Amino acid sequence: MFSVVSAAEERKVLGRSYVGLGVEVHAPLQCDAGEIITVNVRIEALEDVKNASVTLFIWGSKSEGYTPWGTSFTVLDVTDFPTGTIKKEAYNITMPSDIDLGLTYGILFLDWSIYRTLSWEPQWDKASFRATYVKSPDYENLQDKYNQLGIELQNSRITAYIFLATTIALVVSTVYVAKKRK
Numbered sequence: 090m091f092s093v094v095s096a097a098e099e100r101k102v103l104g105r106s107y108v109g110l111g112v113e114v115h116a117p118l119q120c121d122a123g124e125i126i127t128v129n130v131r132i133e134a135l136e137d138v139k140n141a142s143v144t145l146f147i148w149g150s151k152s153e154g155y156t157p158w159g160t161s162f163t164v165l166d167v168t169d170f171p172t173g174t175i176k177k178e179a180y181n182i183t184m185p186s187d188i189d190l191g192l193t194y195g196i197l198f199l200d201w202s203i204y205r206t207l208s209w210e211p212q213w214d215k216a217s218f219r220a221t222y223v224k225s226p227d228y229e230n231l232q233d234k235y236n237q238l239g240i241e242l243q244n245s246r247i248t249a250y251i252f253l254a255t256t257i258a259l260v261v262s263t264v265y266v267a268k269k270r271k
Contacts, residue, residue: 099129102195103218109136109203112216114145114195119222123186126221128195130164131177138170139209141201147182147220149193158185170201188223195220 103114111133120126132143143165149158162180170176184193197216202209 099127102220103197103216105216106135107199107214108212109134109138110141110199110201111135112143112197112199114197114218116195116220119224120184121224121226122184122188122190125181125183128180128182128220129177130180130197131175132165133176134170134172134174136203137172139202139204140168140211141170142166142199144198145180146196146198147193148196149184149223150189151185151187152189154189158188164197184223190223190225190228192222193220194218 098118099115100118101113102116103112105112111131113129113131115129115131117126128145128147130143130145132141134141143163144161145164146159146161150156151158160182162178164178165176195218197218198213199215200211200213202211204210
């Protein structure tokens, strides 16, 4: 049950500025199991950078938490990354059809060198973030039924108010006519 690439609502899940590098990661807010999602990564050189390496990992679990699931991508692996250079990448990720429902997580590993005081100084960091929420079809169906019941309840209330108004008008007109005949 694989679907086309999701065009779901996307949001920024990570945005940071490091010494010499700016990083943004965007992912869908939610998806279904078995769906293909797109994760967008943007890396910008804020200063001249050398030996830059950026790797993206997306993690989740299967089998009610007993089996890990993950995938990784090399976003950047260059010797020179001059100031102002921007690298944008989009990664299509197929969520397993048997993935556990709930949050999936991402980790971004960064390794680079920046020129400081007559030498290139190595830098590294890692950042974790919530990637996307895997929806539960059962919960979504239940939520749809609940919303439909709310609409039906509202319609019933409107009908009851119309009946009440009609009844009051009938009683008032009956009393008026009865008093007028006396």
